[in-house]
Amino acid sequence: MDGRFNDMVSLESFLPIYAGITPQPLAQKICREFLLNPDRFYTTLPFPTLDRSNEAFRSSGTLYQPPEYPGALVQQAYWIGRTWLNYSYWMVGALNQAGLVKEADAAAEKILDAVSRSESIYECYDPLTGTGTGHAEFPWGAASTLALAYRLYRQGPLGGVG
Secondary structure, three states: OOOOOOOOOEHHHHHHHHOOOOOHHHHHHHHHHHHOOOOOOOOOOOOEOEOOOOOOOOOOOOEEOOOOOOOOOEEOOOOOOOEOHHHHHHHHHHHHHOOOHHHHHHHHHHHHHHHHOOOOOEOOEOOOOOOEOOOEOOHHHHHHHHHHHHHHHHHOOOOOOO
């Protein structure tokens, strides 16, 4: 490590927006350029952990058992492109913090729609197909899904209480 930036844009790049410390005009510009761009983060199941325009991006991952560790499951392509629902939840929050409320609601609907097509709520997903690629029945995926549903159906555009 030599202290230089690597030009890799990941979801961690947007946590200052989620935290509400980025000035709103700048936050809106960044969200439109990156989070809402289908060539970068606004995929079939938004938001992959890595900008899909990066050459290191891998959308799917598989579990395999290495012969040297019988019974152990190891993930491939773990944090370099798959969608994790807890991060997707935070990115919906970042859009909301940026003042892009309609876009945040649309992203939440898109995420819930993609997750509803699975037989389980997975640890992570292929962002291009919406296929679950991690462990099934994963708590933070379920909690994030419930939080997104609450956002839409209690406080969101569907006429709920706010």
